Amino acid sequence: MKRVFLIVLDSVGIGEMPDAAAYGDAGSNTIRAAASSPYFSMPNMQKLGFFNIDGMEIGEKEKNPAGSFARMTEVSKGKDTTIGHWEIAGIISNSPLPTYPDGFPQEILDEFTKRTGRGVLCNKPYSGTDVIRDYGEEHMKTGKLIVYTSADSVFQVAAHEDVIPVETLYEYCKIAREILTGENGVGRVIARPFVGTPGNFTRTVRRHDFSLQPPKVTMLDQLCGHGYDVRSVGKIIDIFAEKGIKEYVRTTGNEDGINKTIEYMKQDFEGLCFTNLVDYDMLYGHRNDVEGYAKALTYFDERLPELIAAMRDEDILMITADHGCDPSTPSTDHSREYTPLVMYGKPIRAGVNYGTRGCFSDIAATILAYFDIKPECAGEAIPIL
Known part of the structure; x- marks a missing residue:
């Protein structure tokens, strides 16, 4: 019974992308900012290879990582939640969604x-x-x-x-x-x-x-179309306007999101559980709260062993992000950054650095490949098996 648990640590970017200056984000590095706090501690993510990711400027490299990992590049035009999640699910957005710096007409x-x-x-x-x-x-x-x-x-x-x-x-x-x-x-x-x-x-x-309704086919649509369950935890249901999702639960914050993800892990189903943990962005990034951000990351790391313990033999855990939101810069907005991808589970090869990937949509293609589904969306499958 194959299952993938995809967890988005909302806004946990890992360093500016080459085009960051065009977005006003030169020098942004969300994880580096959080790591400057004495409250930051992620030893369990370290064991999976989090600090081994290309360009990671913090933490100690793990000699024998239990997981595999990659640095993800956003190619869509934008740096917001919707575009980031859509790209994770296989949609490349060639035009940014409209913004209104002077208010609405x-x-x-x-x-x-x-x-x-x-x-x-x-x-x-x-x-x-x-x-x-x-x-x-x-x-x-x-x-x-x-x-x-x-x-x-x-x-x-x-x-x-x-x-x-x-x-x-x-x-x-x-x-x-x-x-x-x-x-x-x-x-x-x-x-x-x-x-x-x-x-x-x-x-x-x-x-x-x-x-907005996603404008193209996503991995969620394809999974549902092939009879697999797609379960949403947190605001995923809203980001995809309920499209391609069979079951969902809303959450009150990161703790609730982790708890509800573990509850799904204990249930019998085959398919994808897609979780968004929003507190990093909503409570700390936008409010320039470095210490709060660090504490939230430390809390996730403390709960990570529970997630791993609930996994079954054919489960894959994927941990990523949708954009950055550096809490140490004067800006309170999202930042144009690379994002992490850490993968763990018995089906995958451990300790492999898959380098810097061409787009977030490689996640979608990789998940579909695990379920033996030919992608109808963007992305190139990572050879994790």
């Missing part, structure tokens, strides 16, 4: 207001915690929706749960998703509910993403 807001019956506040790039601090009280007084964006291709709508019930907020975001198509087809519309009182607002875990 008025005609979009007018249509949104017309269809929701509510006005709009903010309409500019903003930190998610700062925007509710600065606009939350006015929102509560007026009922207007807080609309904001970031350096990513996102249309975010924040609303207090006592003013706008969460299910209603979701309906408003579905309306925005219908409006934002074509040249304004942002990667994600994100519902951002919050609670609290002025001066003490906090976001809740009931965030929900409404993504």
